[in-house]
Amino acid sequence: MSGGVDSAVAAARAVDAGHEVVGVHLALSRMPGTLRTGSRGCCTIEDSMDAQRAANTLGIPYYVWDFSEKFKESIVDDFVAEYEAGRTPNPCMRCNERIKFAALMEKALALGFDAVCTGHYASVVTGADGELELHRASDYAKDQSYVLGVLTSEQLKHAMFPLADAPTKAEVRAEAERRGLSVAQKPDSHDICFIPDGDTRGWLSERVEMVPGEVIDHTGAVVGTHDGSLGFTVGQRKGLHLTRPAEDGRPRFVLSVKAATNTVVVGPKEALDIAEIAGEKFTWCGSAPATPQIAFDCEVQIRAHADPVPAVAQVIGAELVIRPVDPLNSVATGQTAVVYVGTRVLGQMTISRTQSVIEPHKAVEPVETTVAR
Amino acid sequence: MAIYLDHAASAPVRATALDAFVAATAQAGNPSSTHRSGQAARALLDGARIRVAASLGCDPIEVVFTSGGTESVNLGITGLFRARRGGSAARVRILATAAEHHATLDTLEWLEKHEGAVIEWIPVDAQARVDLTVLEAALAREPETIALVTSLWANNEVGTVQPISAIAELAALAGIPLHVDAVAVWGHELIDLRTLPGVSALSVSGHKVGSVPGVGALFVSRTAAVEPLIHGGGQQRGLRSGTLDVPAAVSMAAAIDEALAQRTTAEERLSALRDDCAQRILSGVSGSVLCGSPNARLTNNVNIRFEGAKSADMLYLLDEAGISVSAGSACQAGVERASHVLLAMGLDEKAASSPLRITLGHTTTAADVDALVSALPAVVERARAASA
Numbered sequence: 001m002s003g004g005v006d007s008a009v010a011a012a013r014a015v016d017a018g019h020e021v022v023g024v025h026l027a028l029s030r031m032p033g034t035l036r037t038g039s040r041g042c043c044t045i046e047d048s049m050d051a052q053r054a055a056n057t058l059g060i061p062y063y064v065w066d067f068s069e070k071f072k073e074s075i076v077d078d079f080v081a082e083y084e085a086g087r088t089p090n091p092c093m094r095c096n097e098r099i100k101f102a103a104l105m106e107k108a109l110a111l112g113f114d115a116v117c118t119g120h121y122a123s124v125v126t127g128a129d130g131e132l133e134l135h136r137a138s139d140y141a142k143d144q145s146y147v148l149g150v151l152t153s154e155q156l157k158h159a160m161f162p163l164a165d166a167p168t169k170a171e172v173r174a175e176a177e178r179r180g181l182s183v184a185q186k187p188d189s190h191d192i193c194f195i196p197d198g199d200t201r202g203w204l205s206e207r208v209e210m211v212p213g214e215v216i217d218h219t220g221a222v223v224g225t226h227d228g229s230l231g232f233t234v235g236q237r238k239g240l241h242l243t244r245p246a247e248d249g250r251p252r253f254v255l256s257v258k259a260a261t262n263t264v265v266v267g268p269k270e271a272l273d274i275a276e277i278a279g280e281k282f283t284w285c286g287s288a289p290a291t292p293q294i295a296f297d298c299e300v301q302i303r304a305h306a307d308p309v310p311a312v313a314q315v316i317g318a319e320l321v322i323r324p325v326d327p328l329n330s331v332a333t334g335q336t337a338v339v340y341v342g343t344r345v346l347g348q349m350t351i352s353r354t355q356s357v358i359e360p361h362k363a364v365e366p367v368e369t370t371v372a373r
Numbered sequence: 374m375a376i377y378l379d380h381a382a383s384a385p386v387r388a389t390a391l392d393a394f395v396a397a398t399a400q401a402g403n404p405s406s407t408h409r410s411g412q413a414a415r416a417l418l419d420g421a422r423i424r425v426a427a428s429l430g431c432d433p434i435e436v437v438f439t440s441g442g443t444e445s446v447n448l449g450i451t452g453l454f455r456a457r458r459g460g461s462a463a464r465v466r467i468l469a470t471a472a473e474h475h476a477t478l479d480t481l482e483w484l485e486k487h488e489g490a491v492i493e494w495i496p497v498d499a500q501a502r503v504d505l506t507v508l509e510a511a512l513a514r515e516p517e518t519i520a521l522v523t524s525l526w527a528n529n530e531v532g533t534v535q536p537i538s539a540i541a542e543l544a545a546l547a548g549i550p551l552h553v554d555a556v557a558v559w560g561h562e563l564i565d566l567r568t569l570p571g572v573s574a575l576s577v578s579g580h581k582v583g584s585v586p587g588v589g590a591l592f593v594s595r596t597a598a599v600e601p602l603i604h605g606g607g608q609q610r611g612l613r614s615g616t617l618d619v620p621a622a623v624s625m626a627a628a629i630d631e632a633l634a635q636r637t638t639a640e641e642r643l644s645a646l647r648d649d650c651a652q653r654i655l656s657g658v659s660g661s662v663l664c665g666s667p668n669a670r671l672t673n674n675v676n677i678r679f680e681g682a683k684s685a686d687m688l689y690l691l692d693e694a695g696i697s698v699s700a701g702s703a704c705q706a707g708v709e710r711a712s713h714v715l716l717a718m719g720l721d722e723k724a725a726s727s728p729l730r731i732t733l734g735h736t737t738t739a740a741d742v743d744a745l746v747s748a749l750p751a752v753v754e755r756a757r758a759a760s761a
Contacts, residue, residue: 027708063689066708110759111686112693 001025001054001062003047005176005183006119006163008054012179013162014117015058021117023055023062026104028071029194050183057180065107067099074098076194080207083230086259087334090147091192092304093348097150105158115160120144123164124156127344131287132156134345138165146304149338149348153286201231211262215242218255218267229257229264235272235330242266255356256332273327273357277302277337282320282349289346292320299340300324302331302351308340320349327357376696376741380581380673380734381529381557386628387583387735393627394585397620404617405608418619421626428629429575429592430565437591437609438622442556442578445591446476448613449552449574450523452599454484457520457550459600464520468511468549470495470503471717474529476576477554478713481523490520500666501533501718508540512547521573523552527562530701530714530730531665532674534562538569545571550597556581556589560632561640561672566592573597579625582632583735588621632735643733644672650731650742651675657746658753664715664728675731678715679753682727685709686756691729694748699730 001007001023014021025048048064055062075091075098082089105116121137122145134151136143151159166172169188176184195203204210210228217223224242226232236254246252252266277300289296292315299308300322310325322337331354339346377385397417402410404418419433426433439445450467457464469481471494484490495508503524512519522544527534537553544551550573555564560582566572573594580586593599593612605614632639647670655661660680679687684700688709691698701712715725731745 061692063685064708066685066710068708107686107759110761111689111755 001051002119002189003050003054003183003186004119004189005173005181005186006121007051008058008119008181008183009166009172009176009179010117010119010162011054011060012058012175012181014160015060017162019117021058021060022113023051023058023060024104024108025051025062025064026071026099027064027066027068028075028099029068050186054181054183057182065104067103070103071095071099074103079192080204082334083204084208084259085334086229086257088233088332089334090304090336091194092147093150093336096147101148101151101155101159105155109158115158117160117162119163120148120161121163121166122148122161123343124159124161127286129287133286135164136340136343136345137161137163139168142166142169144304145340145345146301146336146338149285149336149345150283151285152283156286204231213262213264215240215264215266217246217252218265218271223252223266226264229259229262232257232264233330234332240264240266253330270358271356272330274324274329274331274354275327275357276321276323276355277328277331277349277351277353278316278319278321278355279337279349279352280318280320281352282347284347285345297341298322298346300328301338301340302328302335311339313339319353320347322349374695376744377736378731378733378741378745379697379699380737381730381732382699383580383586384583384734385736386580386585386624387631389631390584390624390628394620394624397623400619404619405606414619417623418617421619421622424626424630425577425590425622428559428564428633429577430567431592432595434610435592435595437593437613438617439589439591439613440587441580441589442474442554442576443476443589445556445576445578445589446474446552446554447480448591448599448602449554449576449593450477450480450521451484451602452593452612453521453550453552453574453597454488454490455600456598458488460598461517463518465489465491466493466515466519467491468493468495468508468519468522470497470524470535472497472501472528472530472714473523473525474554474556477523477525497533497717499718500669501528501531501664501714502666502669503535503540505536505539505543509543512543512549516547516549519547519549521550521552523554525557526553526555526564527557527671528665528714529557530712530728531676531718532557532671532732533665534558534669534671536669541569541571543571550574552576557671557674560629560636563636566594574599579621579628582625582628584625584628585621588618588625590625635735639735640672643737646733646737646739646742647672647675649739650733650746651677653742653746654749658750661753664718673733673737675733676728677731678720678724678728679756680724680727681760682753682756683709683760684712684726684728686759687729687752690752690755691745691748694752696745696748698745699732700728701730 052062075094079089079091121142123135125133127133136145173184191198212227214222215224215226223244232254234254255265255267255271295312295314298313300311301308311322313322333351335351336348338348400414402414404415422433422436426436467490481492485492493511496504524540526537551571553572553575555575556578559577575592578589601612603614608614661677664676700709711722711725
């Protein structure tokens with residue numbers, strides 16, 4: 001129970017369903033801010049108090065479990081390391097993979113619980129083959145199946161998402177109101193919980209030495225300098241401070257960040273169009289497809305709030321290779337691609353390689369797979 | 374109904390203390406008012422003050438009512454420090470033992486950060502007993518730079534009773550004011566300040582002996598100079614302004630009266646239960662180790678650590694079984710951290726994250742102990758599996 005409305009209503013529904021429910025709030029920060037001061041995070045003492053109040057209202061016991069050390073090792077340090085390697089990580093996904101449905105789930109099962117129940121908008125259903133499958137929630141606008149794409153069959157067995165069939169978030173708020181939960185109108189949390197002000201680059205600069213370097217274009221020509229390559233986002237246009245205009249006078253965008261050489265590569269908008277993404281780190285959610293080495297139709301989603309697009313996927317060698325029917329825009333390595341078939345989450349992959357639709361970008365974009373961490 | 378074995382966190386309110394509280398609320402009036410209503414309230418308050426003073430072996434004028442143990446400790450330490458520094462700017466050193474309660478630790482850290490205090494930590498041994506030779510040496514070194522000494526009388530987590538007479542004697546010999554945190558001993562051990570001339574200030578708390586919560590007291594010796602923290606109407610020698618909470622003071626007096634009246638029989642009863650509880654756990658659960666001193670120990674304290682288990686997990690499982698105990702101090706965020714007391718005793722982070730503190734009191738029965746003892750082996754086994 002984060003202290004937000006979704007987990008409070010999820011807990012309430014689990015109680016209604018007749019389960020023996022215990023509220024658990026995860027302490028993820030060693031130094032929680034004492035109060036919410038314009039923060040949109042979810043780990044303040046105030047959030048913990050909100051969660052406890054919700055548990056009291058539901059008449060269930062409530063505990064704070066300390067995962068701060070694990071969270072720092074597995075999520076925060078990993079987040080920094082990924083940026084240092086020039087990739088764009090998704091810490092919420094990692095948190096589901098390593099904390100909520102791993103460390104927390106393991107502890108819960110060991111202590112005698114049967115399942116971890118959360119306020120995620122996603123649905124677990126039994127498929128035709130009798131195996132559990134993860135599907136999108138009814139409320140497509142709130143659907144969070146993307147960040148749960150990392151779950152394995154074993155994890156799905158012990159996961160419960162009572163908000164699967166919630167028609168809308170507004171309905172969930174109204175339900176919280178009816179149930180007398182004080183968090184009914186609490187604003188949604190956004191972004192990264194450990195960077196409450198949303199300034200990722202500023203947060204990174206306090207933890208990693210920012211070394212000035214060159215900004216080059218897709219031909220390799222130096223077109224400017226930067227104060228530190230970390231935190232630039234693929235597709236970013238603003239804040240580049242380029243000194244040399246492009247020959248054709250058109251705007252330029254960040255195409256990639258080269259951690260090894262501390263270089264930011266920029267280029268024309270077309271170079272952001274990606275014809276192929278691939279990665280060796282992929283998992284199947286629920287049962288694996290029988291013949292993934294034969295190309296199959298699917299949809300791919302590359303961000304939590306992006307629209308899924310039609311694609312063809314195929315396991316080639318050690319890689320899962322995904323080719324969108326129409327090019328994808330602004331893809332960074334490190335991001336997660338979730339593969340859907342209809343509403344079902346089939347699997348997910350950490351993108352380690354992208355291929356632009358145009359040649360110039362490719363020419364200076366060697367496959368980057370061996371960055372030291 | 375939960376089996377409650379966490380009296381050191383807060384004791385159940387004694388019926389006499391509750392009755393006294395309710396009766397006192399019937400008396401309208403501010404005890405500082407001069408009219409008859411005020412005088413009647415004052416009479417109740419003075420009665421409470423006399424009884425609290427009697428429990429400490431001091432004069433009533435030396436009792437300052439506070440909101441509880443933490444406020445008492447803050448006033449005792451900060452008040453003494455500021456008064457001493459006011460007398461001589463060179464007096465910046467505070468000598469304290471490493472296993473103090475957070476009320477002391479955080480006050481000291483604050484004074485260090487904001488008022489130039491220099492804290493000298495006097496080590497404790499593996500049983501949490503303060504090292505008197507280190508204290509003596511620290512007192513002998515440039516005594517003109519020492520502001521005060523502060524020490525627990527008994528450790529709130531592991532129950533180790535300090536050689537307080539010897540500490541008071543050393544402080545008195547050096548002419549340095551001593552603050553004593555006696556929260557854990559009040560009602561359990563006899564406190565007689567007439568036999569401890571070195572003590573300048575001493576903190577106690579009502580709810581630990583079964584009064585309504587929200588009230589405590591600080592003994593401030595007639596001869597001690599203490600700067601107030603709260604300013605206002607000048608009540609209580611100007612040391613703690615604010616309208617006095619008469620019903621709470623009366624409740625605390627009733628609680629300590631009853632605790633002391635029953636002390637000898639309670640001591641016999643509780644120490645027998647304590648020893649029985651500890652012995653049965655130590656022999657019934659492998660990898661369990663008693664923390665603190667086997668002899669110099671509070672009559673109501675059992676503290677045992679369980680190798681390979683985490684306090685938080687055991688607390689959850691016991692709670693599920695309807696048994697309330699703790700790991701150490703109850704803290705705001707509800708997160709169990711490694712015990713700083715066990716760390717000060719030389720244990721590592723892992724061992725310091727594995728204790729259970731079981732504290733008995735006026736409502737504890739043999740059946741309570743039986744329930745805990747029979748639940749523990751399975752709880753420890755499961756907790757070990759959960760942190761494997």
